[in-house]
Amino acid sequence: MSEIILYDIIGMNDGVTAWSPNTWTVRFTLNYKNLKYKTRWLEFQDIEIAYKETNAKATSTRSDGSPYYTLPVLYDPATKTAIADALPIADYLDRTYPNPRKVFPEDTRALHAAFFTAMFSLLEMQMYRLIVLPGLVNAGPRAVDYYRWSKESLFGMTLEEITPTGGPLREGLWKEIESGWKQVAGWFDAASGGEIGERRKPFMGGEKPCYADFHIAARLICVKAIWGPQSEDWRRMSGLDGGRWANYLEQFHEYMHVDTQLR
Numbered sequence: 350m351s352e353i354i355l356y357d358i359i360g361m362n363d364g365v366t367a368w369s370p371n372t373w374t375v376r377f378t379l380n381y382k383n384l385k386y387k388t389r390w391l392e393f394q395d396i397e398i399a400y401k402e403t404n405a406k407a408t409s410t411r412s413d414g415s416p417y418y419t420l421p422v423l424y425d426p427a428t429k430t431a432i433a434d435a436l437p438i439a440d441y442l443d444r445t446y447p448n449p450r451k452v453f454p455e456d457t458r459a460l461h462a463a464f465f466t467a468m469f470s471l472l473e474m475q476m477y478r479l480i481v482l483p484g485l486v487n488a489g490p491r492a493v494d495y496y497r498w499s500k501e502s503l504f505g506m507t508l509e510e511i512t513p514t515g516g517p518l519r520e521g522l523w524k525e526i527e528s529g530w531k532q533v534a535g536w537f538d539a540a541s542g543g544e545i546g547e548r549r550k551p552f553m554g555g556e557k558p559c560y561a562d563f564h565i566a567a568r569l570i571c572v573k574a575i576w577g578p579q580s581e582d583w584r585r586m587s588g589l590d591g592g593r594w595a596n597y598l599e600q601f602h603e604y605m606h607v608d609t610q611l612r
């Protein structure tokens with residue numbers, strides 16, 4: 350293939366679902382830059398194939414020292430470059446294809462690094478815990494054993510312990526998520542210098558999205574895909590902060606193209 354290849358995990362909830370937050374961030378980046386690419390869809394248990402096909406290096410290891418294979422992986426035939434992980438991929442794409450636009454506006458890379466740390470501690474692990482168990486269904490029937498092994502060995506807990514299905518533990522996670530989103534909402538307000546209503550800037554990047562926006566939108570898409578758009582959980586999350594996050598997601602339409610052809 351002469352086009353860039355994005356390796357993504359196929360979701361089984363509803364036809365071909367693009368559900369992985371980290372691969373979504375890369376898809377947004379490719380779409381935003383108008384780059385031509387194809388998607389190679391792998392089932393969850395087959396992620397290692399991306400590394401075999403491209404010679405990409407796994408960036409982390411499991412507790413037994415073996416490579417931890419995750420997606421996204423991106424292969425660019427123009428430069429014969431194979432990279433794993435959303436952030437190094439975005440850095441590579443900005444460096445190699447700075448035009449027509451970068452996802453990291455000039456001199457915002459350090460602020461982005463601070464943003465990732467803040468997002469992770471405020472929200473991401475808490476949201477992740479609420480999708481790990483239902484994610485098993487979306488990974489598809491052939492992935493069940495691998496998925497369970499992968500997540501349980503990472504957390505040192507069963508899937509059912511990672512994702513409490515009720516009770517105070519679940520509510521506690523929700524409370525943290527609610528307060529996390531409230532703080533993120535404050536960041537957006539700050540970006541507009543206190544302006545509200547029509548003059549409020551839509552994105553963390555101002556009038557145009559930047560990587561931080563894609564990072565957030567990707568996580569909203571992921572929880573919506575796994576919980577389901579009609580689920581009680583999605584209703585709860587999308588209703589937070591006056592329905593702000595569902596409205597926010599709608600602004601990404603022009604960057605949401607998904608190459609659904611299986612290959």
Ligand SMILES: N[C@@H](CCC(=O)N[C@@H](CS)C(=O)NCC(=O)O)C(=O)O
Pocket residue numbers: 358369370371372396418419420421433434435436499500
């Ligand atoms: N640090 C990586 C993390 C990638 C990651 O965790 N990807 C998930 C899908 S969103 C995955 O492939 N998980 C495989 C597994 O847990 O076995 C990145 O930012 O891209």
